[in-house]
Amino acid sequence: MTTKEIITASIIHIVIPLLGFLLFLSLNKAMKKNTQNAPEIELFTVFINYGILLIIVLTELFWKWSGIASLGTFYLIFGAPIIMGLIILRNKGKLSVSIYHKSIFFSGILYFVITPLAFITIYFLE
Template identity: 45%
Template sequence: MNEALTALFIHLCVPLAGMLVYSLLCRKILQQGASPVFLGQLFLIFICWGGLLMVTLTSLFWQWSGMASLGFGFLLFIAPFLMGGVGVCLARLSQPSTSQRWAMRAFLGYFGAVALLIAVATVSR
C-alpha cells in the first residue's frame, strides 16, 4: 500500500500540481501583458524542472524503471539545450519584466541544481 501511494504521489500528484501552478501563473502573467513566446519559455522551464523533480523523487523514494531512465535521458541530452535556448532568449532582453527576471533565476538555478545533484550522486557512490 505504501509503495502504491508513493508511486501515485510521484507520477500523478507532482505532474498535476505542476500543471496547475503553470496554468495559474500563466493566467496571472497574461493579465500583466506577457507574450505567448514568454509563456512557451516558461513552459519549457516547468518541463525541465518537473522532470528533474520526478527523476529525483523516483531515485530517492521509489524504484528505478525504464520510464525513469527515459526521463534521465531527457534531462541529460535534451533539457540542457532547451534551457540553454530559453536562457539565451531571456539574456537578450534589454528591460526584462519581473516575471522574466524570475524565469532567468529559474534557468540559472536549474543548472545549479543539476550540478549539485551530480556532485551528491558522485560523492555518495
C-alpha cells in the same frame, strides 16, 4: 503491491505532476494578465524540465528505478541543457520587460547549477 507503495507511486507520478501543472496554469494566467508578450512557452519548458528533475530525484529516493526514469535522466543530461540555453539566449535582452522574463532567465541559468547538484546528491545518498 502494498498500500504504502501505491501511495508513494501515486504521489510521485500523479499528484506532483498535477500540482506542477496547476501551478503552471495559475502562474501563466497571472503572467498573461500582467505582461504583454508573455513568455508562455519558455515558462512551460522551465516547468517541464524542473518537473522531470523533481520526479527523477523522488523516483531515485523513494521509488524503483525504471526505463522511463532512465529516459528522463538522458533527456535532462543531453536535451534539456540545449533547451535551457536557448531560453537563456532568448530572454537575455528582455530582463527589464517583466519580472517573469527575468525569473525565466535566471531559472535557465540555475538549471546548470541545480541539476548537477541534484545528480551528485543522489549519487552520494544511494
